[in-house]
Amino acid sequence: MAEAIIQMRDVNKWYGKFHVLRNINLEVAPKERVVICGPSGSGKSTLIRCLNRLEEHQQGNIIVDGTELTNDVKHVEAIRREVGMVFQHFNLFPHLTVLENLTLGPIWVLKKPKAEAEQEAIKYLERVRIPEQANKFPGQLSGGQQQRVAIARSLCMNPKVMLFDEPTSALDPEMVKEVLDVMVELAVGTGMTMICVTHEMGFARKVADRVIFMDQGEIIEQNTPDAFFDNPQNERTKLFLSQILH
């Protein structure tokens, strides 16, 4: 059994008085695909945002690829190089072209020469099936295209883990499939470790190794997709599934 690439031990977080993460214990193995679902306010986004220090946990340990996440800036920056993130609202840089968005990280953080970074960027753009958009600005693309650019941007950093924070929630329905296809190809084709917060249960069934259900800051249930959807154990899980699978 390979050493877990992500370990969360007794992680607790408060927003002021509000206890948003309660005693989270989670281990993710390399190449594992984990889908986290749950009602809104359950802390799922907060959980994955703690993994690259976009949020700070107050108690417990988070260890990513052997490095512990603390206030040490060097650790944080090292971890961020290994962990890529795709956001619900894309967070592309509007003043740069698509190609520049992709090559920014490799050039300035990984110190790659510009030509090499651009070659790799085009490769990833082909991977997400929009190589012809390289010289456009994000504002000129559709939502689905922007999210695919965002995925390509994270991939250009060659991360070990990819975090997805509700990547399709802000998209028009007809564009959801094109993004999910890219994510499926990523999971199946490259064996990337993926942790995905999403409501797309079809995607979870197809690709996930494990589905985790969170409610009110706690992990309530986790299981393989088939067991999770066909045979939920906990009452709250059953209630949630009945609400979203209609």
Place this chain on the structure above:
Amino acid sequence: MQNTIDTAPNLGLMANMVIWLRDRFFSSVGNSLLTVLSVWLLLMAIPALFDWGFTRASFYANNAQECREAGGACWAFIGEKYRFILFGTYPFEQQWRPLIAMLLFVAMLILSTWQRLWNLSLLVLWIMSLTTVAILMWGGIFGLTYVENSSWGGLPITLLLATFAIALSFPIGVVLALGRRSNMPVIKSICVVYIELIRGVPLISLLFMASLMLPLFLPEGLTIDKLLRALIAMVLFSAAYVAETVRGGLQAIPKGQFEGAESLGLGYWQQMRLIILPQALKIVIPPLVGIFISMFKDTSLVVIIGIFDLTLAAKSSLADAKWQGFGVEAYIFISLIYFIFCFSMSRYSQVLERRLSVGQKR
């Protein structure tokens, strides 16, 4: 079956004109009254102005008496005094030097607006031209007689003070804005105190303080040139306003941009330089250019510490006993000069905004 596409009937030129006028000038009672009032004001003002400024004006006159007899504007006064207004107390025969220096300076400013030149070569060009300007203005070498800067005056002073004040206050203001938003309490407090202190006092008092108090803080024997003191005061003043404007721009950047940059592993200064500041500065171009335009005109306040800028030169030109009473002409002349520079800055800012908005909704 008839072709049912309706096009607006073509009523002919006269009818179209009437409709156009009616919609724009007489669309309601209020608008009609305003139109009538405006036209009346224009009819009162423009012919009179034209009459004063051109018809009855004297463009050439041998002395003030002739000018006054003509009754209109005395542009001959400007013809007589323009060298004094433009160059102040700079030695008369040497005035070709500040002329060339200023032409070079303005040419460099215009060249700097060309975006393709924004790299190291521009810096080199600036260093070379500033050296040339310095040599021309001060002299002392290459056979030029030495003219110390207390004899400089007029437009060169205004241009040099304004340009250096703007150029230096901008980076300082950006750093102050970043500092004020910092999480480190010491840095944040220093920036807040500085900004609020400076914004609480008028520029005139800063100029006084720089002129009178700065020498007190310096060790014995070390004096700072008066022009430099004025420049320091103006830089300190402008930086505070630039800081608050830039801070407004920084606040307008959505948190997602910071998170996107952080998730890529970019460090703080990399984030600011590559992602945040380009966007924030673009947003605040309008108020920022407004600050710079104000700074250009605020150079006229240095009369208070006895520096001979364009405004003081105009004022002094009126002291001539032989040419009395032509204040209007003198101030119209320098107003025109100020207007040319300020309006150019304003136009350039619009060009810059348009250029930087490629690919985005405006």
